[in-house]
Amino acid sequence: MDxxxxxxxxxVSQAERVQRNRHRAGVVWFTGLSNAGKSTIAHALERVLFDQGCHTFVFDGDNVRHGLCADLGFSADDRHENIRRIGEMARLFMEAGVISLAAFISPYRADRDRLRDRIGRERFMEIYCRCSIAVCENRDQKGIYRKARAGEIRDFTGISAPYEEPVAPDLVLDTEVDSVNACVDRVHTLLQTRGIVTGSTAHI
Ligand SMILES: Nc1ncnc2c1ncn2[C@@H]1O[C@H](COP(=O)(O)OP(=O)(O)OP(=O)(O)O)[C@@H](O)[C@H]1O
Ligand SMILES: [Mg+2]
Structure with a gap:
């Protein structure tokens, strides 16, 4: 359609942005059940990157639902659209030279695969925060699992809506076993391996 x-x-070219920022841009996408640790790890990693002088931004679950995605609910269609919009936003931030950290359940494999295609596999990192539903439920500070079990929240991932585990994620974090710091270190190492940042100074 025309x-x-x-x-x-x-x-302003990408190369100019990299030269000024002294790091490359990318999208680190955390996926996993509610309470698996996506937000905790994303924000802790942002602190490390920010302190190294990187340009960063965290896109976090419920926050975007107040604005950008305020019109969306939790049906499968709305969840697809939610992830698509955030992916497009993260892609724009990437063009602006930012390292985006996205913390969304993003339960559908097809949505995550689309993100990888759209953002580009060399700049997109799918991080699976793996944690059993039992442990996630035990960490229920927000009381949402209790409400979901009581039927007060519909379409709740892991209970009344599906979660499709990543088949070939860029990294699996075992958040039941590894500490937050250990998880942050592993993602940071991946960012170095990908050439997004360098070791301790993030200057490239
Ligand atoms: N290794 C770990 N990594 C991350 N979080 C951990 C870890 N061990 C324990 N936790 C705790 O688990 C909880 C994870 O909550 P968090 O809000 O980060 O989850 P989430 O995946 O963002 O959930 P939601 O999808 O509901 O936003 C926090 O209370 C955190 O302190
Ligand atoms: Mg969260």
């Missing part, structure tokens, strides 16, 4: 849309080429 909608009279034209792509305006940017005046």
């Amino acid at each position: 909608r009279n849309l034209y792509w305006h080429l940017p005046g």
Whole structure:
């Protein structure tokens, strides 16, 4: 369909942004059950990266539902659209030179695969926060598992809605066993391996 849309080429190149920022851009996408530790690890990692001088931003679950995705619920269709929109946002941030950290249950494999295609496999890192439902339920500070069990929350991932485990994630974090710091270290190492940041100074 011809909608009279034209792509305006940017005046500032990616290479110029990398040179100024002294790190590359990318999207670190945390997936896993509620309470698996996605937000905890994403924010702790952001602190490390930020302190190293990196440009970072955390896209976090419920926060985007107050604005960007305020019109969406938790049906399968709305969850697909929620992830698509955040993915597009993270992609724009990537173009702006930012390392985005996204902490969303993102239960559907197809959605995550689409993100990888859209963002590019060299810049997209799927991090699976693996944790059994029993342990997640035990960490129920927000009381949401209790409400889900009582039927007060519908379409709750792991209880009344599916979670499709990643088949070939870039990293699996065993958040039942490994400490938050150990998990953060592993993702940071992955960012170094991918050439997004360097060791302790993040200067490339
Ligand atoms: N190794 C670990 N990694 C991350 N979190 C851990 C770990 N061990 C214990 N926790 C605890 O588990 C809880 C994880 O909660 P968090 O809000 O990060 O989960 P989430 O995956 O973002 O859930 P939601 O999808 O509901 O937003 C926190 O209370 C955290 O302190
Ligand atoms: Mg969270």
